[in-house]
Amino acid sequence: MPATTQDADGGARPLVECESLVRIHQHGTVEVQALQGLDLTVGAGEMIAVVGPSGAGKSTLLAVLAGADRPTAGRARVDGWDLTDLTRAQRLAYRRSVVGFVRQQTARNLVPYLTARGNVEQPLALAGHPRRTRAARADELLDAVGVASCADRLPAQMSGGEQQRTAIAVALANGPRLLLADEPTGELDSATAQEVFGTLRAAQREAGVTVVVVTHDPAVSDQVERTVAVRDGRTSTETLRRTEVADDGAARVIAQEYAVMDRAGRVQVPREYREALALTRRVRLALEADRVSLLPDRQAG
Ligand code: ADP
Numbered sequence: 001m002p003a004t005t006q007d008a009d010g011g012a013r014p015l016v017e018c019e020s021l022v023r024i025h026q027h028g029t030v031e032v033q034a035l036q037g038l039d040l041t042v043g044a045g046e047m048i049a050v051v052g053p054s055g056a057g058k059s060t061l062l063a064v065l066a067g068a069d070r071p072t073a074g075r076a077r078v079d080g081w082d083l084t085d086l087t088r089a090q091r092l093a094y095r096r097s098v099v100g101f102v103r104q105q106t107a108r109n110l111v112p113y114l115t116a117r118g119n120v121e122q123p124l125a126l127a128g129h130p131r132r133t134r135a136a137r138a139d140e141l142l143d144a145v146g147v148a149s150c151a152d153r154l155p156a157q158m159s160g161g162e163q164q165r166t167a168i169a170v171a172l173a174n175g176p177r178l179l180l181a182d183e184p185t186g187e188l189d190s191a192t193a194q195e196v197f198g199t200l201r202a203a204q205r206e207a208g209v210t211v212v213v214v215t216h217d218p219a220v221s222d223q224v225e226r227t228v229a230v231r232d233g234r235t236s237t238e239t240l241r242r243t244e245v246a247d248d249g250a251a252r253v254i255a256q257e258y259a260v261m262d263r264a265g266r267v268q269v270p271r272e273y274r275e276a277l278a279l280t281r282r283v284r285l286a287l288e289a290d291r292v293s294l295l296p297d298r299q300a301g
Helices: 058-065 088-097 116-126 131-144 160-172 190-207 271-276
Strands: 014-027 030-043 047-051 073-078 099-102 178-182 210-214 226-231 234-245 251-259 283-287 292-296
Touching (some): 047 190, 058 073, 058 178, 116 131, 131 160
16 A cells, blocks of 8 residues: 555545544533534545544544444545545444544553553454464564564553554554544653654654644644644644755755635634734625735724
């Protein structure tokens, strides 16, 4: 499988496509709109970070992409699978073969009474991998994530970082196209967090897996080429990073923040911009040669 598939204009072909995604949780008469028309595209082989305040809808987005939660409206496609319309059998097949998932709680990722090898063997067994080669395949995966020495240990006998790396080996066991990680470094100190991030990065670079990682940790989000910010159930901004080499040979990371425009042309103006110019319900848009200006309504107030 190629690491990335390129389309005609040179960009990576999308592996993940969410369009106007809505997820409403209903509790009796109370409705909570966890996703309110979210748009997101992730290229095959890309690694992105998803950031945003608590309650913004990040976990709901991951649950939809994991095939664990069904969107209320909108479109979500991963590697050609339409996640809005899966039968039970398709959902199971999707979860077993297309996605891998790593959670924040190190203990919840692994079965406590199985060794690291036993944990990695489980998804291999479910996928029908022959018994006689399972242990060897599990050892290969543990070696690839740098925890070969933990093969015979139970989760309780491993450090938090070793547990998370084992969890990544479990998530990668069936060769998923998409690896989802929800705050995978949230319980780790910064040095261990770097190691776990490095393991995710290696899965992306060496195995060509597409990685979506939800994180509060700037040390993680600052190292990926694209960070998507989710706010009120929608993507609000994207930050793109590229490395530039200056004349003196020093490499510098240039980060540029962009507002996200949906298909209907809607752009969210950040609160601080609105407050600075007292922009309220009505604004004037002016098309100029190379920009669109947004001006306060002088008749307001
Ligand atoms: P984040 O991961 O960004 O913190 P979540 O996706 O967990 O956000 O939650 C988004 C919103 O949806 C929140 O208001 C949350 O309370 C609500 N929510 C999430 N899951 C459920 C659920 N199972 N039932 C009801 N409300 C939920």
